[in-house]
Amino acid sequence: MRLLHFDTDKPMDFIAVGRLCIDLNANEINRPMEETVTFTKYVGGSPANITVGMARLGMKTGFIGRVADDQMGRFIRHYLEENGIDTSSVITDEPGSVTGLAFTEIKSPTDCSILMYRDNVADLNLSPQDVSEDYIKQAKLLLISGTALAASPSREAVFLAVEYARKHGVVVVFDLDYRPYTWQSVEETATYYNLAAEKCDVIFGTREEFDMMEQFEADRSHDDQATANKWFDYHAKIVVIKHGKDGSIAYTKDGQSYTGTTFPAKVIKTFGAGDAYASAFIYGLMRGWDIPKCMEFGSASAAIVISSHSCSDAMPTADAIEDYMEKCRNGEVASHGHIN
Ligand SMILES: Nc1ncnc2c1ncn2[C@@H]1O[C@H](COP(=O)(O)OP(=O)(O)OP(=O)(O)O)[C@@H](O)[C@H]1O
Ligand SMILES: O=C(O)C[C@@H](O)[C@H](O)C(=O)CO
Numbered sequence: 329m330r331l332l333h334f335d336t337d338k339p340m341d342f343i344a345v346g347r348l349c350i351d352l353n354a355n356e357i358n359r360p361m362e363e364t365v366t367f368t369k370y371v372g373g374s375p376a377n378i379t380v381g382m383a384r385l386g387m388k389t390g391f392i393g394r395v396a397d398d399q400m401g402r403f404i405r406h407y408l409e410e411n412g413i414d415t416s417s418v419i420t421d422e423p424g425s426v427t428g429l430a431f432t433e434i435k436s437p438t439d440c441s442i443l444m445y446r447d448n449v450a451d452l453n454l455s456p457q458d459v460s461e462d463y464i465k466q467a468k469l470l471l472i473s474g475t476a477l478a479a480s481p482s483r484e485a486v487f488l489a490v491e492y493a494r495k496h497g498v499v500v501v502f503d504l505d506y507r508p509y510t511w512q513s514v515e516e517t518a519t520y521y522n523l524a525a526e527k528c529d530v531i532f533g534t535r536e537e538f539d540m541m542e543q544f545e546a547d548r549s550h551d552d553q554a555t556a557n558k559w560f561d562y563h564a565k566i567v568v569i570k571h572g573k574d575g576s577i578a579y580t581k582d583g584q585s586y587t588g589t590t591f592p593a594k595v596i597k598t599f600g601a602g603d604a605y606a607s608a609f610i611y612g613l614m615r616g617w618d619i620p621k622c623m624e625f626g627s628a629s630a631a632i633v634i635s636s637h638s639c640s641d642a643m644p645t646a647d648a649i650e651d652y653m654e655k656c657r658n659g660e661v662a663s664h665g666h667i668n
Pocket of ligand 2: 349350351371372373374377430442507599600601602603639640
């Protein structure tokens with residue numbers, strides 16, 4: 329059974345919609361934020377990272393979003409363009425809004441957190457009028473990400489993008505990307521996440537993210553297969569549930585499930601794993617690979633990114649992923665900072 333159809337007549341491979349922001353990653357690692365004094369600036373935001381990943385993998389990519397009319401907004405636009413990402417649907421917001429900042433605290437390879445500055449951010453000002461049906465219809469795949477659903481008008485813009493995608497046979501992928509601090513309440517969060525997930529072909533999330541979505545259900549089994557089955561009753565063909573260092577499980581609508589293992593990593597920080605995994609997995613899907621191969625590629629890409637200081641800038645090329653897998657097979661990469 330063919331799970332997904334990518335329309336090869338469409339010129340653009342991949343478009344993401346949502347947040348573009350800045351990561352300021354601690355240079356002094358293995359210490360709390362209170363003792364951290366210098367940071368390196370990178371483009372950040374989960375959908376931005378995934379798009380950079382896709383571009384590094386050689387896909388023709390574009391982004392729909394809003395950036396602030398400030399130095400940070402210009403830095404983001406320039407970085408996307410340098411990576412070959414089309415920015416014709418990246419709009420500069422009216423003066424007054426700011427660029428979202430994520431300060432990352434790297435206390436240890438397994439204890440990382442993010443301190444967010446997201447008041448009055450430009451990315452959540454994306455409006456339905458910014459979403460072009462013509463732009464979306466020429467892509468094979470649209471990626472949406474949960475944080476863009478946190479507030480209006482960005483929320484409506486994402487739902488409209490999904491409608492256009494479905495109307496024109498564009499595969500819709502949802503990366504749950506749940507960041508609690510951008511939401512008002514768990515009730516609101518679960519409501520919008522569930523409404524969006526109903527409309528998507530592929531869903532990526534962690535067990536905790538799916539638990540958040542299922543919090544008001546009578547039967548909360550926390551069971552991965554039950555979670556996947558629920559979405560197969562709507563539109564989904566593939567549901568991937570990620571379990572950090574314990575790997576991932578992919579379920580497909582034809583009743584199969586596949587367990588993905590992890591690659592050894594010299595972990596510097598754990599965030600970015602999910603974005604790297606998603607980009608390499610989606611790349612594999614678009615190349616027509618079977619699910620286990622997509623998972624293997626995703627896991628290897630994740631291991632590379634968590635062994636690096638950044639998320640976006642560390643996204644590997646296909647050759648770099650192949651090389652890494654080869655080195656792991658030859659026993660040349662030992663795990664470090666990896667708690668089993
Ligand atoms: N410590 C680790 N060592 C090796 N691989 C890892 C590790 N942590 C995560 N991965 C890989 O990355 C994949 C996704 O990780 P995870 O479940 O942490 O996603 P996530 O929570 O969405 O990530 P993020 O922190 O970027 O939000 C895992 O399925 C696994 O393949
Ligand atoms: O916006 C965030 O939540 C932080 C991201 O910018 C960061 O790159 C990350 O956490 C990747 O998943």
